[in-house]
Amino acid sequence: MWQGSKPVAAPACVARWRTMIAPLLLCFAACAHAAWPDKPIRIIVPFPPGSASDLVARTLAEKLGARFTAGVLVENRPGAGGTIATAEMLKNSKDGYTIMTGTMGTHAIAPSLYKALPYDPLNDLTPVSVVAELPLMVVASTTLPATSMKELARLAADKPGEFSYASPGNGTLNHLMGELFKQTARVDMPHIPYKGGALAYPDMIAGRVTIMFDPIVAGIAQVKAGKLKALAVAAPQRSAAAPDVPTMAEAGYPGIDSTLWIAVFAATGTPPEILATLNAEINKAVQAPDVKEKFAAQGALTVGTSLDAAMARFRADTAKWKPVIVQAGVKLD
Secondary structure: OEEOOEEOOOOHHHHHHHHHHHHHHHHHHHHHHHOOOOOOEEEEEOOOOOOHHHHHHHHHHHHHHHHOOOOEEEEEOOOHHHHHHHHHHHOOOOOOOEEEEEEHHHHHHHHHHEOOOOOOHHHHEEEEEEEEEEOEEEEEEOOOOOOOHHHHHHHHHHOOOOOOEEEOOOOOHHHHHHHHHHHHHOOOOOEEEOOOHHHHHHHHHOOOOOEEEEEHHHHHHHHHOOOEEEEEEEOOOOEOOEOOOOEOOOOOOOOOOOOEEEEEEEEOOOOHHHHHHHHHHHHHHHOOHHHHHHHHHOOOEEOOOOHHHHHHHHHHHHHHHHHHHHHHOOOEO
């Protein structure tokens, strides 16, 4: 305390009051977070119902809802490459009651694709856990006179522009994987975008398009039916669904092994203890046998990571795809 220009010691009763009240304030703060959640948690999905991200969100909602008695709700906000859903999450309080599912495409790739975003992904978003992965496979027309990626590269180098690759749309991971292959192999292969991977299959089967990077669960059915052939798996390890198909590294192209991931994100600034609770409960949920089985039926692998590992992957993939996008000149409005 001050009297005039000289400090005066606080009365003993004031000092005692301060000593008593400080632990109480800390207790109140701790209790407030300990009560979390005391109202429903909302998981926003940047894609329509039925998508892989929607499956993940609804599976988590069921599991977390059994753990958090206040309930967990799923809300689909598709459009604009995930930016609508992300902006919706960020406009809410940073209290863990509004989170979202996001993919490599919506969160690590989008920042380099769009001219301007209403948020800064790396600073405004905190990945809670990478919960699932969807490995991609290189499927090819049976008319292609090549049985490996190296043979394809040699053919494409000898006949620039003759061979092409399909994707489910501009700016998708499938599209960028094709661009990365072109840049790595130094070949000219036109990109043919479709409004969904399934729409490309008739043209591939007919030989009008040469190859496509697509989730294994979709491509393997066409391969087993003899309508397409598999050249490589774009993942770090071979797939149990296609054990005889080499990885891109084994095929001579290490580094072209990005796996499409789905993660749960919260707004940066969410209290650490809430993030830790979400991380623990989400990771517990995705390791449940029934969740593993449900994801596997969709060609997805369950993961579950620490907060630090999720952030490291988010940053690494954001950095990885930026130069590929810039060199390919891909831009979305």
